[in-house]
Amino acid sequence: MSAVRVVCAHDCPDMCSLIAHVENGKVTRVEGDPDQPYTAGFACAKVNRDAELVHSPERITTPLKRVGPKGSGQFQPISWDAALDEIETRWKAIIAESGPLALLGYAYSAHQGQMNRHIVNGLFHAMGTSRLQAGTVCDTCCETAWDATLGPVGGADPESVVDSDLVIAWGCDLMAVNVHFWAKLDSVRKKGVKVVVIDPRRSRTAAAADWHLPIRIGTDAALALGIVHILVRDGLCDRAYLAANTLGFDQWEREVIPGFTPQRVSEITGLSVADIEKLAAMYGAAKHSFIRIGEGMTRLARGGQALRAVATLPAVTGAYGRKGGGALLLTAGSMDFNFAYIRKPSGPATTRLVNHSLLGLELVRMDGPPLRSIFIGANNPAVTCPDAKKVREGLSREDLFTVVHDPFLTDTARYADIVLPATTYLETEDFYRGYGSFYMQFSPAAVQPQGEAWSNFRLAQELARRMGLTDAVFRQTEREILPHFFEGVTGAVAKVDPASLLDHKPVKAAPPPGPQEFRTPSGKLEIYSASLAAEGVPPMPIWEPDPEEVRDAARWPLRLLTAPSYFQPHTAFSGVDFLRKREGEPHCVIHPKEALKRNLANGQKVRLFNERATIGLALKVSDEVGEGIILVPGQRPDAEAPEGTVNMLCSDRLTDIGEGASYQSTFLDVAAWEAKA
Known part of the structure; x- marks a missing residue:
């Protein structure tokens, strides 16, 4: 062994x-x-x-060709040569007839290795095809809002939390998505440091914390503004830090903050005035407060303003200037690798973009030319994209030549013309950098590819050869590519010799200890953002009711809350039978009073419905969520539920900042499954 x-x-x-x-x-x-x-x-x-x-018995072992209707999952095995010949022939014919814009490469995040993740999109970049505006289903809203406030820079080092005197997990279920940060809190809590969780759900993290504040969905900005109101009122702002390191505080304090009194914030958030006062007092008294910001609170119509408001709080108290203080959303902004070497090896600087969150819409409506072929790797858009029903409508087009590269026959793969078996990460060599810590590491393959599986890396290089691309990245090995990631880099990354990574050990590249760096145009934390003002977005963090949400709330009595589950957060883990059983059947959660109103019982099958779709799930009745909320944890394949998947209920409406997905701006109702029309 x-x-x-x-x-x-x-x-x-x-x-x-x-x-x-x-x-x-x-x-x-x-x-x-x-x-x-x-x-x-x-x-x-x-x-x-x-x-x-x-080693799952459910893995695809050979290439497959569709022999039945799209979506039926009817395929027959073929050879790799036959599959690649057909892809090459079809793509070259489409390009000759309609130009490269008729093709779309769609690869995202299921493999976080920087080579296997990005070389597929690099292939399509070099071919000059339509390009995926990736990440809008996940993090473009929060990242864009963070960048408008602090600049494209990483947040606080998570390991610095040992020096914190207050920790707030704001919209972040650490046990589900950041368990090692939760583990770091053990030593902090032994010193008496309090951990506060702000989350609409009583998650496992919230239940284990010192204090849980069950905020209403979509009101995080109001709470942050209310805290600032109290800090200003009680003289708890660090005026010297604000004057030296921020832009626009005086105007924000004058024009926005007075409107967010504790009483008004209580009415907006559903939290008591006493709890709002207590939280603000705790935050104002702390000198080294650490806020771990979750991405989920930005996946709604006004999510960008929520992020900006919360990310500004450490500036108001000066915590950004102290060890153990500040906020952490992501760390990747401080690790400026030259990933363009593999993402953009050649091709036009600009071309037509397809927003990740609007895939269904674009597959159905895009013309000039229409999309005639799509390659999908390391993602499952028939489940993960908003308005998933529309995505499937687009994938059902007989004139859309679809290739899916995946270890498993996913819901998306069932719509493919060609399915190619993919490796898992344990069968690949790659370079990694964290986005929640400051570590990097080069990893070998643990075992050879199983069956006839190919890695993204091998497949992209072979397709590049067949399509006549001559960029060096499509001929080089992983180890030959690695040094190029370090070309022209700065900061802590520049101090790392890429050759030193070949021993496969983790290497830390954190910025030097000291105050939080800001990389905005002004070099300061920008409470007032001229760039947002130019885009017609409120330039200072604010909470405002969203008219569409107000309209939908008047029509539908429940608001959707989606969150990662503990054993099946997304379909990348669907191939492990043990984890499926550990998670249990796909389910939703409502408060006992909501169940009583509808005469629903724990464990029964129910239908969730709105104007977009109807899906079926099992029901869990619990007070882990409040009234007016329906929680659906994790994303699951169709076959595991009575019908459908949760994102069929979500619109493809985009967020206020960053053109992200607005899953949490979904309103609906629930009824017994037997009552389905």
């Missing part, structure tokens, strides 16, 4: 270093690497089962 140091490639901020135990070419066990200081020798409950993911 051998032990191989590898890196977890699932879409998670922690980026665990792992030890894969291998015997006779098979991964027998995966565990945390004790030599990684941040992830500290343990892996989450999901990744602990990744040996079963690699």
Whole structure:
């Protein structure tokens, strides 16, 4: 038996270093690497089962060609040569007839290795096709809002939390999405430091914290503004820090903050005046407060303003200037690798964009020319995209030549003309950098590809050869590409010799200790953003009711809350039977009073419905959510539920900042499944 140091490639901020135990070419066990200081020798409950993911009997073992209607899942095995010949022939014919814009490459985040993640999009960039505006389903709203406030820079080092005197998890279920940061809090809490969770749901993190504030969905900005109101009123602002390091505070204090009294904020958020006062007093008294910001609170119509308001709080108290203080959304902005080498090897600087969140709409309506072929890798848009019903309508087009590269026959793959078997991360060599910590690592493959699976890297290079592309990146090995990522870099990354990474050990590249850096045009934290003003967006953080949400709330009695589940957060883990059973059947959660109103009982099948779709789930009755909310944890394939998947209920409306998805701006109702029309 051998032990191989590898890196977890699932879409998670922690980026665990792992030890894969291998015997006779098979991964027998995966565990945390004790030599990684941040992830500290343990892996989450999901990744602990990744040996079963690699060797799942449900994996695709050969290329497949469709023989039935789209969506039916009827395929026959074919050879790799036959599959690649057909792809090459069809793509060249489409380009000859309609030009490269008729093609779209769609690869995203299921593999976080920077080579396997980005080389597919680099292929389509070089071909000059339509391009995916990636990430809008996930983080473009929060990232754009953060950049408008602090600039494109990483937040506080999560390991600095040991020096914090107050920790707030704001819209972030640490046990589900950032478990190693939660583990770091043990030493802090032993010193008496309080952990506060602000979340509409009583998650496991909220239940284990010192204090949980069950805020109404979509009102985070109002709470942040209310805190500032009290800090100003009670003389708890760090005026010297604000004067030296921020832009626009005086105007914000004069024009916006007076409108957010504790009483008004209570009416907006559903929190008591006493709790708002208590939270503001705690925050004002802390000198080294640390806010861990979750992305979920920005996935709604006014999500960008929520992020800006919360991210400004550490400036008001000066916490951004102190060790252990500040806020953390993401860290990647401070690690300026030259990933353009693989993302943009050649091709036109600009071309037609397809917003990730609008895939269904664009597949149905786009012309000049219409999309005639789509390649999908490392993603499952038939489940993950907003208005998933429209996505499936687009994928059902007989004139759309669809290629899907995936380890499993996903809901998306069922609509493909050609399905290609993909490797998992344990079968690939790649370079990783965390986006919730400041570590990087180069990882070997633990085992050879299973069956006839190919990596994204191998497939993109072969397709590039067939399409006549000559960029060096399509001929080089992973180890030959690695040094190019360090060309022209600055800061802590520039101090790392890429050759030193070939021992497969984790390397930290955090900015030097000191005050939070700002990379805005002014070099300060911009409470007033001229760039947002130019776009017609309120230039200072504010909370305003959204007219469409007000309209929908008057029509539908429940508001949707989606959140990662603990064992099936997304369909990347669907291939592990143990985790499916551990999570249980796909379900929704409503408050006992809401169940009573509808004569619904715990465990029964129910239908969730609005003007867009009807889906079926099992019902859990619990006070972990308040009245007026319906929680759907995780994303699950159709086959596991009575009918459909949750994102069929969500519109493709975009957020106020960053053109992101607005899942949490969804309103609906629930009734017994037997009552389905």
